[in-house]
Amino acid sequence: MTTRDVSFTLNGRPATLTVEPRQTLADAVRQHLGLTGTHLGCEHGVCGACTVLLDGDAIRGCLMLAVQAESLSITTIEGASPPEGLGVIQDAMQRHHALQCGFCSPGMVLALEALFAHTPCPGEDEIREAISGNLCRCTGYQPIVAAALSVAEKNRANLGAAAPSA
Amino acid sequence: MIGQRVLRVEDKRFLRGEGRYVADIALPFMREAYVLRSPQPHAKIVSFDASAALALEGVDAVYTAADLPASLTPIPCRIPTHGDMTPFLQYPLARDVVRFVGEPIAVIVASSRALAEDAAELVAIEFEPLPVVADAAAALDPATPKMYPPGNIATQWGFDLGKVDDAFAQADIVVEKSFSIQRHSAMPLETRGLIASYDKARSYLEVWGPTKVPHTNRAMLARMLGMRDGDIRFAEPDVGGSFGARGEFYPEDIFIPYFAMKLGKPIRWIEDRQEHFASINHSRECTFDVKASANKDGRITAFDVVLVADLGAYIRTHGDVVPSHAAASFPGPYAIRNYRVKATAALSNKTPSGTLRAPGMFEANFAREQIIDMMAEKLGMDRAEIRRRNLIKPDEMPWYVGTQSVNRPTLFDSGDFPGLFEESVSHFGWSAPLAKGEGPVRRGRGIVALVEPSGFGPFESARIEIDPAGFATIFTGASNQGQGHETMLPQVAAEVLGIAHDRFRVRHGDTAMIPYGGGSYASRTAVMGANAVHRAALAVKAKALAAAAQMLQAKEEELTLDGGRVIVTANPSRFVTLAHIARVLTPGNAELVPAPKDFIKDDHDGLTGEVFLRAIPSGTAVFSVHMADVALDIGTGELKIERYCVSGDVGRAINPMIVEGQLVGGVAQGIGGALLEELAYDEDGNLQTGSFADYLLPSSHEVPRIEALVVEKAKSLSNDLGVKGCGEIGISGVAAVLANAIAHALGTGARPTTLPLTAERLLDLVEPRP
Ligand code: FES
Numbered sequence: 045m046t047t048r049d050v051s052f053t054l055n056g057r058p059a060t061l062t063v064e065p066r067q068t069l070a071d072a073v074r075q076h077l078g079l080t081g082t083h084l085g086c087e088h089g090v091c092g093a094c095t096v097l098l099d100g101d102a103i104r105g106c107l108m109l110a111v112q113a114e115s116l117s118i119t120t121i122e123g124a125s126p127p128e129g130l131g132v133i134q135d136a137m138q139r140h141h142a143l144q145c146g147f148c149s150p151g152m153v154l155a156l157e158a159l160f161a162h163t164p165c166p167g168e169d170e171i172r173e174a175i176s177g178n179l180c181r182c183t184g185y186q187p188i189v190a191a192a193l194s195v196a197e198k199n200r201a202n203l204g205a206a207a208p209s210a
Numbered sequence: 211m212i213g214q215r216v217l218r219v220e221d222k223r224f225l226r227g228e229g230r231y232v233a234d235i236a237l238p239f240m241r242e243a244y245v246l247r248s249p250q251p252h253a254k255i256v257s258f259d260a261s262a263a264l265a266l267e268g269v270d271a272v273y274t275a276a277d278l279p280a281s282l283t284p285i286p287c288r289i290p291t292h293g294d295m296t297p298f299l300q301y302p303l304a305r306d307v308v309r310f311v312g313e314p315i316a317v318i319v320a321s322s323r324a325l326a327e328d329a330a331e332l333v334a335i336e337f338e339p340l341p342v343v344a345d346a347a348a349a350l351d352p353a354t355p356k357m358y359p360p361g362n363i364a365t366q367w368g369f370d371l372g373k374v375d376d377a378f379a380q381a382d383i384v385v386e387k388s389f390s391i392q393r394h395s396a397m398p399l400e401t402r403g404l405i406a407s408y409d410k411a412r413s414y415l416e417v418w419g420p421t422k423v424p425h426t427n428r429a430m431l432a433r434m435l436g437m438r439d440g441d442i443r444f445a446e447p448d449v450g451g452s453f454g455a456r457g458e459f460y461p462e463d464i465f466i467p468y469f470a471m472k473l474g475k476p477i478r479w480i481e482d483r484q485e486h487f488a489s490i491n492h493s494r495e496c497t498f499d500v501k502a503s504a505n506k507d508g509r510i511t512a513f514d515v516v517l518v519a520d521l522g523a524y525i526r527t528h529g530d531v532v533p534s535h536a537a538a539s540f541p542g543p544y545a546i547r548n549y550r551v552k553a554t555a556a557l558s559n560k561t562p563s564g565t566l567r568a569p570g571m572f573e574a575n576f577a578r579e580q581i582i583d584m585m586a587e588k589l590g591m592d593r594a595e596i597r598r599r600n601l602i603k604p605d606e607m608p609w610y611v612g613t614q615s616v617n618r619p620t621l622f623d624s625g626d627f628p629g630l631f632e633e634s635v636s637h638f639g640w641s642a643p644l645a646k647g648e649g650p651v652r653r654g655r656g657i658v659a660l661v662e663p664s665g666f667g668p669f670e671s672a673r674i675e676i677d678p679a680g681f682a683t684i685f686t687g688a689s690n691q692g693q694g695h696e697t698m699l700p701q702v703a704a705e706v707l708g709i710a711h712d713r714f715r716v717r718h719g720d721t722a723m724i725p726y727g728g729g730s731y732a733s734r735t736a737v738m739g740a741n742a743v744h745r746a747a748l749a750v751k752a753k754a755l756a757a758a759a760q761m762l763q764a765k766e767e768e769l770t771l772d773g774g775r776v777i778v779t780a781n782p783s784r785f786v787t788l789a790h791i792a793r794v795l796t797p798g799n800a801e802l803v804p805a806p807k808d809f810i811k812d813d814h815d816g817l818t819g820e821v822f823l824r825a826i827p828s829g830t831a832v833f834s835v836h837m838a839d840v841a842l843d844i845g846t847g848e849l850k851i852e853r854y855c856v857s858g859d860v861g862r863a864i865n866p867m868i869v870e871g872q873l874v875g876g877v878a879q880g881i882g883g884a885l886l887e888e889l890a891y892d893e894d895g896n897l898q899t900g901s902f903a904d905y906l907l908p909s910s911h912e913v914p915r916i917e918a919l920v921v922e923k924a925k926s927l928s929n930d931l932g933v934k935g936c937g938e939i940g941i942s943g944v945a946a947v948l949a950n951a952i953a954h955a956l957g958t959g960a961r962p963t964t965l966p967l968t969a970e971r972l973l974d975l976v977e978p979r980p
Pocket residue numbers: 083084085086087088089090091092093094095104105106107
């Protein structure tokens with residue numbers, strides 16, 4: 045079994061892992077680092093449960109090999125959460141009952157993080173588009189959309205921004 | 211606290227990625243298992259050679275049926291069935307014949323899952339293919355070769371109530387139609403998984419991963435392996451959804467624990483998604499041939515139904531429960547006394563089937579509610595009006611349908627069906643004009659009414675312990691796969707005890723902490739679990755008042771429990787807190803029970819309350835109305851759901867936010883079942899659906915805004931809280947209402963009778979083709 049070392053920034057800190065070349069990034073953070081908030085719902089790139097942020101963009105941890113993370117910056121749900129309590133998006137999701145079993149939730153939070161990072165005040169269509177690659181079997185998405193809209197609303201008030209583009 | 215929209219305490223860990231699902235658990239010296247499954251739909255196993263796999267470094271074992279105890283029985287059916295199912299039961303690992311693609315043949319145990327998969331490629335199996343029974347139609351054909359000595363039909367049964375033939379002879383109109391519901395499944399986002407660990411010297415087997423009915427399944431494992439119940443612990447971790455599919459006693463539930471015992475090391479098995487498609491219980495596949503009659507006044511006079519369900523290759527733990535429910539409850543919320551049904555459970559070379567949220571009801575509603583629309587059309591009557599004229603009235607409650615399912619009478623204990631119906635119709639604006647269609651777009655509106663039996667027994671347990679710091683723990687026999695029990699059950703206890711709900715913790719699904727539990731299905735946590743917690747809280751209260759009377763030197767009648775304190779009603783400055791009482795009632799505390807001088811005596815048992823509740827077999831019943839507006843593009847077959855409203859009379863909503871979540875989430879799942887999801891087989895019995903690329907779950911684009919109207923009109927008369935449950939009504943009517951709306955949009959008498967309602971199928975209904 046050949047292995048390789050890969051070094052990257054994980055949740056803001058340097059990390060070096062010894063991995064099999066075929067190991068996915070999601071498996072690597074789960075198995076080597078015990079960061080089990082990155083979930084595996086399909087392992088073929090459709091469900092979005094494995095979503096992590098790569099330099100701020102939402103990507104699928106099950107489709108990327110760990111070795112491909114060399115020198116890049118990866119954020120998992122553990123890194124995206126505040127030390128205690130809930131971040132803005134997480135808090136809105138709780139308030140809107142945007143989760144039931146919670147299995148999709150880390151991926152949803154990160155998909156929305158990526159959206160809000162470049163679109164602070166998205167409209168409903170943009171939100172639905174941003175989470176369209178994240179399956180949720182429990183909620184019907186409606187409360188997730190409502191949670192995201194409430195964050196957009198807050199951002200708009202803070203920014204004094206104009207109406208959403210969609 | 212009951213009735214408040216309390217935010218869920220479990221959300222924080224889930225949102226932070228701190229939920230602990232089975233794949234997140236690891237044990238020292240743990241090995242990983244891969245289940246080698248049949249690629250053949252029906253074949254003899256001629257030879258099996260694992261020598262090359264075993265030669266791989268890191269491979270511990272390749273286990274087959276020969277490694278299981280020789281005395282091991284097939285997996286028993288644990289639910290009453292129509293007739294003897296023993297010829298059709300499945301052994302945990304195939305012995306000499308495989309009967310569906312995905313049937314477990316061997317278990318490879320290795321140092322990693324990837325290695326176990328590599329090893330699986332090296333196992334050489336020679337098969338001799340046998341003729342395939344592709345579906346129920348083939349099973350019913352006497353010319354088809356037999357899968358089992360008794361044949362390809364597991365059982366047939368029926369009911370013949372009233373005078374169906376007379377009703378047809380006398381009716382003003384008779385309609386007939388056939389309907390077909392496709393094979394699909396619960397498809398929770400988390401696949402299944404187990405970790406088993408055995409302490410041989412102390413004879414203690416621990417299994418993490420079982421859920422839904424852990425106590426029932428532990429008992430089954432103990433029976434099958436000849437072990438003692440108390441030597442086995444089943445523990446439920448966080449679970450990523452169930453929707454009916456996680457409670458079977460699956461083959462893996464036996465062989466993973468057994469091989470962990472045999473190997474002497476913990477074994478973890480985490481299913482991958484492709485495996486899940488072939489191994490989770492399938493559901494829903496059936497056909498209905500329905501004939502119905504009515505009089506000019508809209509009174510429905512009879513239903514005559516032929517139901518054929520395709521249960522797949524084996525009968526498993528849930529027997530024929532799905533068609534059984536469909537047959538028993540087909541008449542729905544209507545006062546129909548002439549009802550005949552002939553039901554057949556057929557076998558085919560496909561994955562065995564079991565329950566999926568609203569088992570049998572989603573299917574029956576799809577057929578019945580379309581037949582009712584057909585009668586309305588034939589009578590020239592408004593489609594809401596015909597339903598209105600046939601709903602069971604409050605003064606006709608309790609309503610015995612006259613059928614039974616799994617030895618339970620079909621009984622609606624209470625309900626104001628017309629009340630909720632009118633409220634729903636006026637909320638939606640049933641008679642408001644539909645927007646006109648533009649170009650190829652046709653608009654239609656649908657309505658369905660349904661009743662969902664819920665809260666099945668036989669029993670439930672709850673224990674509440676208050677500790678000397680005033681924190682409370684609820685131990686419930688209900689299990690949790692995401693429904694919010696950790697929030698909702700404390701609300702019930704808090705209502706009685708006045709302790710803030712966030713001072714509670716809920717422990718569930720662990721047989722080591724909870725001696726007896728019924729688990730979660732059919733909305734039974736609200737109905738049975740919450741009522742058990744309620745009574746356990748009342749028991750705590752009674753104990754607290756008795757102790758406080760002694761502590762305050764007052765009479766119990768002079769005391770009130772308020773805000774976590776027992777106060778002297780006339781003089782509120784005199785009080786003791788529940789924490790204080792818990793301290794005093796701690797065993798060994800001498801304040802109220804001084805140490806005996808010369809002989810041992812009974813002591814306090816803490817500020818605790820424990821309750822075991824026995825249910826009425828028929829449970830309760832939830833009435834629901836679904837309405838939808840759709841826009842169908844007759845050029846492309848594209849369907850847009852423009853408005854959707856689901857209402858339900860839940861008796862009492864413990865947490866309306868959670869209830870709405872169940873309704874909306876249920877509808878979303880129903881949209882999947884109605885429009886997208888199908889476990890497709892080719893005619894040779896090969897499962898064609900192996901990924902989410904070909905089994906389509908509804909995404910954020912497919913699920914529209916859904917209005918949920920939660921009503922508390924008719925409390926259940928069969929439990930203290932008056933609750934009826936809410937888990938199934940959301941999904942139950944979706945296919946039915948969309949079909950009715952589509953038929954209305956077409957306006958030609960054409961109906962979508964085959965699920966899923968794909969664009970292609972809808973286009974086929976358009977006449978003349980544009
Ligand atoms: S696990 Fe990566 S997309 Fe599903």
